[in-house]
Structures are given as structure tokens and as C-alpha cells.
Amino acid sequence: MRSIILAIIAACKNVFGVGLALLSWPARVVFGDRGGGCEAPEIPMPQPLPEPPEDRTKIYEDIARAVMNWAADSVIADRPVDLPPRLPIGIREWLPGLSREECYDIMEADRSAVCAHIQGIFALQGVRTVQRLQSVKVWPAELRAPESTGFAAIADLEMLERARA
Structure with missing residues (x-):
């Protein structure tokens, strides 16, 4: 049927x-x-890709600033401190595994250099690339002699003051 x-x-x-x-x-x-009085539909032309937003560079600069602050706080506390909120997962897996010397190197670097290191554009000397690292709870009890007048020297002075007290 x-x-x-x-x-x-x-x-x-x-x-x-x-x-x-x-x-x-x-x-x-x-x-x-x-064509039977029916016009062909107009096919939209592909639009060029938009330029990367300026916000992206600001985001990486904010992450670099947070990493540098974390490194300074960790050196002052003489151990890796709690991570700041809203960091990308890759950074959250990388920071707790850094050594004291790597934190010194991050503190001494320029923010744009830390930003480039985080993005993988070029590496900071003495700092491992952003990757999953084994977390460290306590650093070995070694003091690095201050070699500069920057934040690392201030952190060393803070550690010496705490050791005297």
C-alpha cells in the first residue's frame, strides 16, 4: 500500500x-x-583572522607578576608557599617543584623575560621550562650569598634576620 x-x-x-x-x-x-529567475545565494567571503587581543599579553603579564611574587614569598618563607589563585594548570603544576635557586633567578629576571619563559618563547637561564614537576615541601637548608642588590638580596637579609631571632 x-x-x-x-x-x-x-x-x-x-x-x-x-x-x-x-x-x-x-x-x-x-x-x-x-536560471529560472532564482539568483544564486551570495556566499560570504571568509573574514581575516582577528588580531590577538591586547588582553592576552596583559594576562601573561599578570601571570608573570604572580609567579615573581610567589617566588619572592617562597624565598622569604624558605619553602614553597601556597599558590596564588586563578593560575593556569600548567603553572600550578610547575611552581611547587622549583628550587630556591630557580626562585632567585625568577626574582632577578625582568617581568617580560618571565612572561616569555612562561609562554615558552625563550627560557630563563637556570630555570626549568614550564612542565609538571615533583612538588617540594621544604628546601634544603642552604643560604645563597647575595650577588645583587635586587629582591634576592632583600630576601637573603630577611632570612638572616629571622635566623638571628
């Missing part, structure tokens, strides 16, 4: 298709064949 109904529907489509062709014949003769 179903096949009979489908055959009737197909026949009606053919009849109406022929009727439409006969009715549109005068218009095609006068105006020419223009």
Missing part, C-alpha cells in the same frame, strides 16, 4: 514539474534563461 502512495506522489511531482515548465516558457523566451 505504501509503495502505491509513493508512486502517486512521484507522478504528481512529475506532472506539476512539467506544468511549471510549460507555464514559465513564455517568460524564458522574453527574458532569457536566467
